[in-house]
Amino acid sequence: MKAVLVLNAGSSSLKFALYPLEASNSGRVAAAPAVSGQVEGIGARPEVSFKTATGERIQEPVVTGGSQAEQHRDALEHVFALLARHxxxxDIVAAGHRIVHGGEHYSAPTRLEESVLRTLDAFVPLAPLHQPHNLRAVRAVAGLMPQVPQVGCFDTAFHRTQPAVAQAFALPRRLSAEGIKRYGFHGLSYDYVARQLPEVVGERARGAVVIAHLGNGASMCALRDGRSVASTMGFTAVEGLMMGTRTGSLDPGVMLYLMEQKGMDAKALTSLLYKESGLLGVSGISQDMRTLLASDAPEAKEAVDLFCYRIARELGSLAAAxxxxxxxxxxxxxxxHAAPVREKVAALAAWMGIEVDPAANADHARRIDTAASRVAVAVVPTNEERMIARYTAETLGL
Ligand SMILES: Nc1ncnc2c1ncn2[C@@H]1O[C@H](COP(=O)(O)OP(=O)(O)O)[C@@H](O)[C@H]1O
Ligand SMILES: CC(=O)OP(=O)(O)O
Ligand SMILES: [Mg+2]
Incomplete structure (x- = not known):
């Protein structure tokens, strides 16, 4: 069987899959992967779950060290070992990767040669939780299977349709001209969900839509006619919503204060903004939404409440866009998966004519709005891996 290997390194996860090529249909991959799995909990206690081609399920811990980088590296090796064993x-004929930052250079899936990788290396400081792990996976595959062509699929690409005004910061022109502007992320997820939407919400899919991608990283995207017109994430994946360990939007004056009054440097601020804040920082308990929803601690509730409040505020802003x-x-x-989060957001957004049906919401149904709701409310599982497989096959003309 010929297949495309897909690797999707997120901030807390490494998702992987083998998508068979459809022999009869050039440039197409099968709708479902032959095998798939993910390492979850990177940064805490990583565990791999894996569904083999025979349907066997494997769940085991990833033996690893302490740092996030070490955990990503060991997760990748573990995945390669599992794939080789099972x-x-x-016959892996191509590899497709999620690459979080494509900058101004890359607005479409691109064959990954060493020269391209060197350009992408320059974006590591703009996505420190993702880009190094994305690129490490590409180089690891190049080492293991040097003959296999690789394609990079960029999180930023989907947003390049945004009007200039949505991409601009109010900075002096010379800085904007250097590419310091808003890019937006989670584009593969938005792309996939937008393609599913007509089946779920009908004609409304072509109207004004807001998709909330709420994972360990979280962002929201406003769409018109299925295209991105605005997003909560900007130059980096730290802007916008509160996340698992990221602050989201923060008064830049706070950073100046911390530098001037507390002597914090770029390294300390990077750690604070990306790794110590968000759900983890506010709760003091965990970055994992499951843990917080199960906790009785008032700090856990405060963290979840702030998470939902920020989403509801951004929803108003994106509806305006x-x-x-x-x-x-x-x-x-x-x-x-988190019905209480959807319920809270819907309650805060009731003024917009949003009304969610509690039973449908508890069931994680595709449509969770009531008949009286002015706005359609949907739950659509994302599938970045499928998007990557498809783009990889198309780009290489397989
Ligand atoms: N059943 C669930 N209930 C609530 N939260 C969940 C559930 N399953 C997963 N999550 C949350 O989803 C987040 C991870 O989302 P995911 O999109 O997989 O991460 P990543 O951004 O790393 O790709 C974690 O905060 C986790 O707690
Ligand atoms: C861009 C981003 O934040 O990705 P993830 O949600 O996978 O961490
Ligand atoms: Mg993700």
Missing amino acids: NPTV AGGLDALVFTGGIGE
């Missing part, structure tokens, strides 16, 4: 007959709101869509690990 799929010796699969989209010129209305026909549908609100939840996706990502939290968006797909």
